[in-house]
Amino acid sequence: MGETFISKELLYEKAELFHVKLDQEALDRFDIYGRMLVEWNEKINLTAITDPEDIVIKHFVDSLTIFHDKEMAQGSKIIDVGTGAGFPGIPMLIARPDLQITLLDSTMKKLNVISDILDEIGLSAEIIHSRAEEAGQNAGFREKFDYATARAVSNLRDLCEYCLPFVKVGGEFIAMKSAKAEEEISEAKAAIKVLGGKITDKKPFELPGGDERTIIYVKKISTTPSKYPRPSAKIAKNPIK
Ligand code: SAM
Numbered sequence: 001m002g003e004t005f006i007s008k009e010l011l012y013e014k015a016e017l018f019h020v021k022l023d024q025e026a027l028d029r030f031d032i033y034g035r036m037l038v039e040w041n042e043k044i045n046l047t048a049i050t051d052p053e054d055i056v057i058k059h060f061v062d063s064l065t066i067f068h069d070k071e072m073a074q075g076s077k078i079i080d081v082g083t084g085a086g087f088p089g090i091p092m093l094i095a096r097p098d099l100q101i102t103l104l105d106s107t108m109k110k111l112n113v114i115s116d117i118l119d120e121i122g123l124s125a126e127i128i129h130s131r132a133e134e135a136g137q138n139a140g141f142r143e144k145f146d147y148a149t150a151r152a153v154s155n156l157r158d159l160c161e162y163c164l165p166f167v168k169v170g171g172e173f174i175a176m177k178s179a180k181a182e183e184e185i186s187e188a189k190a191a192i193k194v195l196g197g198k199i200t201d202k203k204p205f206e207l208p209g210g211d212e213r214t215i216i217y218v219k220k221i222s223t224t225p226s227k228y229p230r231p232s233a234k235i236a237k238n239p240i241k
Helices: 008-016 024-041 052-067 089-095 108-121 156-166 181-194 232-237
Strands: 077-081 100-105 126-129 145-151 167-177 197-206 212-220
Touching: 008 024, 008 052, 024 052, 024 089, 024 108, 052 089, 052 145, 052 167, 052 212, 077 089, 077 156, 089 100, 089 108, 100 108, 108 126, 145 156, 156 167, 156 181, 156 212, 156 232, 181 197, 181 212
Parallel strands: 077 100, 077 145, 100 126, 145 167
Antiparallel strands: 167 212, 197 212
């Protein structure tokens, strides 16, 4: 066996802590992803995390924690908003190639990188170059997804305005947050209600190594009024209170 970039044993073992069982093909794909991430990072700024062990824990396992308390049905449609270098969307696709994943970001050069990575690992996803506020007003994307996900994109209140319009009634927006979740939840309460959502659960936990995380589950219980999402300047100037 040749030299690998990441420790596949470490990834297998730590993913299993979150009830995710990775097969050999998935581990091989993660290895290619890690190597390409670091190679591309020398040309464009994608991540501050470049040590292989940190990539495994803080990008790959962190992204996979989305599955630990969530049974997503076969073929679920998911949009990852502000995916950047593909987190959590690409790890989700590697672990569950049956999912139909859309990766959205406003930065074209990051999307070029993830397109190259997907080609190399032999998986496909829909890639959308747009701001979330604009795509959310497009009938082709509005209320079309079972789940929206976002990690490290914005505060929960603004994120709900970006993400809930994509979600079908009955679906869910899953926000991956760090430790300050309670403050964000209270700041987002009014917006969640206006946008047709309801917080149904929140799961605090620690990543291996001790970083604190909280996953917040926002169920879509009614249609989002058509005026949302508003243009980004309006969201910034006049947040829903
Ligand atoms: N989700 C990735 C992660 O966890 O590594 C990327 C996080 S990065 C800090 C934030 C990303 O969100 C950037 O790639 C940025 O271009 C994108 N972004 C921020 N606001 C956005 C918006 N309104 N619409 C689309 N993409 C947005």
